[in-house]
Amino acid sequence: MDTEHTGANPELLLPRSRAANERLHALIPGGAHTYAKGDDQYPENLAPVISHGRGAHVWDIDGNRYVEYGSGLRSVSLGHAHPRVTEAVRRELDRGSNFVRPSVVELEAAKRFLATVPTAEMVKFAKNGSDATTAAVRLARAATGRPRVAVCADHPFFSVDDWFIGTTPMSAGIPESTNELTVAFPYGDLAATEELLTRYQGEVACLILEPATHTEPPPGYLAGLRELADRHGCVLVFDEMITGLRWSEAGAQGLYGVVPDLSTFGKALGNGFAVSALAGRRELMERGGLRHPGDRVFLLSTTHGAETHSLAAAMAVLTTYVEEGVTARLHALGERLAAGVRAAAAGMGVGDHVVVRGRASNLVFATLDEKGQPSQEYRTLFLRRLLAGGVLAPSFVVSSALSDADIDHTVEVAAQACAVYRKALDAGDPTPWLGGRPVKPVFRRLA
Incomplete structure (x- = not known):
């Protein structure tokens, strides 16, 4: 199945990813090679395991497609499988490494x-x-x-x-x-x-x-x-x-x-x-x-x-940034996204609770509770609705592969998430919208 989300789907199920996560934990401490990628960083049973990516999109092993932000913990700033980078690496493959x-x-x-x-x-x-x-x-x-x-x-x-x-x-x-x-x-x-x-x-x-x-x-x-x-x-x-x-x-x-x-x-x-x-x-x-x-x-x-393949990749990245003005594009995309999400949050009455921060090329978001304090519970609610809408966003850090349509879709899904956020604030308790335990901070003494 290749699901192309056009709106929030609160019934998003990831049976293959859930099974794969169990196997990952059995073989790899923490189930991932970076703690920030752990399934404890995502709503319960909604931590997709990735099959592949291209440009600004990734597909999980359940067949769902997502617009992806913060790719590779901010490392994939040109988008996945960028042609200039992959070609530079390909030229070195048969020359030894x-x-x-x-x-x-x-x-x-x-x-x-x-x-x-x-x-x-x-x-x-x-x-x-x-x-x-x-x-x-x-x-x-x-x-x-x-x-x-x-x-x-x-x-x-x-x-x-x-x-x-x-x-x-x-x-x-x-x-x-x-x-x-x-x-x-x-x-x-x-x-x-x-x-x-x-x-x-x-x-x-x-x-x-x-x-x-x-x-x-x-x-x-x-x-x-x-x-x-x-x-x-x-x-x-x-x-x-x-x-x-x-x-x-x-x-x-x-x-x-x-x-x-x-x-x-x-x-x-x-x-x-x-x-x-x-x-x-x-x-x-x-x-x-x-x-x-x-x-x-x-x-x-x-x-x-x-190792020569990665150095070839680095040279291609540096050249692409300089020749194509990538930094300026990252800022333009980030400004469009930040303005859209802020407007959506304000329109749903949660502008003081869903807060987009940072330089336009490196956006993060804060999720604040009724008292204006950072909340893992409200972060869980927000992430859950983004995922259901086909947006994989532990942050809002952009890549240059994003299109205006990707940004517009993200803003639409964020608006739907903010509508649920408002309901939880009005109820004074986000628990009914969490679907399980809240996400957890990376740095904590006990697992």
């Missing part, structure tokens, strides 16, 4: 990346964001001789490694002595950050943060952080996993004009292929190389870090 010495593709990919992100002087590729951010932290510690890492407390995720995960509710297995070396500062508050650096004078190796998320940086904030890092002798690291390409081709640093010492890229860089990057000032990056006189830093050394 991994050799005992560097491939010329590594040189070409580095040149292409540094031409697109000219604020960086050197780059090293890896496979995931955690390896890149952890390499940045290690490099900062080596360069400064300091033990502590200062992370932005308002940003949800930096790495699977101990220095960060130890600060979350899922800290089991991480020694407290490791956790004590990570301290936190609030986003947008220079005075509080300076107080932290003064309290731990001479101990903080780096400040690491996403330069922007669902809010724009306050005027002068990033430049102020740059000045603070310089004055206190620590390394400024921008985690551009999300902002890279989506904010501008050169990332947030290119948009806001503040140059970090180190930055990390991923997600959109490969359009779903596994590739990430650590980039930055030559003086720092060379500490992980062979042309400096000091102690060597084990920066990034991964068997598959320079």
Whole structure:
């Protein structure tokens, strides 16, 4: 069955997906390879298992088609199976993928990346964001001789490694002595950050943060952080996993004009292929190389870090963004979607409860209860109605493959979801519309 939803279907059933989810849990801890993709993030019995995707659409194994948002945790920004990307990979398939010495593709990919992100002087590729951010932290510690890492407390995720995960509710297995070396500062508050650096004078190796998320940086904030890092002798690291390409081709640093010492890229860089990057000032990056006189830093050394297929994908993505103005298209699509959903929510009387936030290229939504507080129950209700209408949207993060018709359909389904939302608010209890247990936050101590 290839169901093309034209309206909400509250009787959406996913028997094959439900059976597959049971098998996934039996063989894979958590039933998925990323916690944010877990079936606990979706309404009970409505977690589709995907068969395939093309452009802005995916199909589940039950035959249902969805307009998809937040594809691959924001990684698939050009749409699934993008022709320029798949063709670039296809050209490399019969040429081998991994050799005992560097491939010329590594040189070409580095040149292409540094031409697109000219604020960086050197780059090293890896496979995931955690390896890149952890390499940045290690490099900062080596360069400064300091033990502590200062992370932005308002940003949800930096790495699977101990220095960060130890600060979350899922800290089991991480020694407290490791956790004590990570301290936190609030986003947008220079005075509080300076107080932290003064309290731990001479101990903080780096400040690491996403330069922007669902809010724009306050005027002068990033430049102020740059000045603070310089004055206190620590390394400024921008985690551009999300902002890279989506904010501008050169990332947030290119948009806001503040140059970090180190930055990390991923997600959109490969359009779903596994590739990430650590980039930055030559003086720092060379500490992980062979042309400096000091102690060597084990920066990034991964068997598959320079696998040629993913580097070919990255080069095609960078070229497509620059030549086709993809960032501008993402913003235009996001603005159309945000305006439509906000109007639909207001029209149904829930404009203060279903709230679309963020930069147009990186939209998220909040679901608030009768008291205006974030609610997992109301999120469950909203997700359930979106799914029934053929919209798979853990966020409203757009890809450039979306059409105006896709946006219009999403707004129509969102309006139907908001109508149910209003009924639940009026009743003072969303439970009758949940269909089971509420969705759960990713970071929690107990399963």
